[in-house]
Amino acid sequence: MTSRSGTLEYKQANKIRKEFMGAPSQFKATTDEIRSVLIVLQDADVAYPNQEPSADQKRDLEDIDKGCRNVLDEL
Structure with a gap:
């Protein structure tokens, strides 16, 4: 099984998180x-x-994957 840290969802979530780290409250x-x-x-x-x-x-x-995708799609 491949590592999930390499999946598209993980990469997308991590990218979005980094973009929002310094955002206002x-x-x-x-x-x-x-x-x-x-x-x-x-x-x-x-x-x-x-x-x-x-x-x-x-x-x-x-x-779980479907739920994560839905959250990321909403963002």
Whole structure:
């Protein structure tokens, strides 16, 4: 299994987070949301570093991936 830190979603979230780091306080909610997406992606990478997830785990990861994409698309 490949590292999620190389996925498009991770790269996109990290890019957006860096752009908002110095933003005014009204963007804090956006920064917090992006940080949450990054944490989810990093947790998935730690949970399945060198193993293929089961069918149930894949389904769960696909749901997580979809949720992360939705958050990033809204931003």
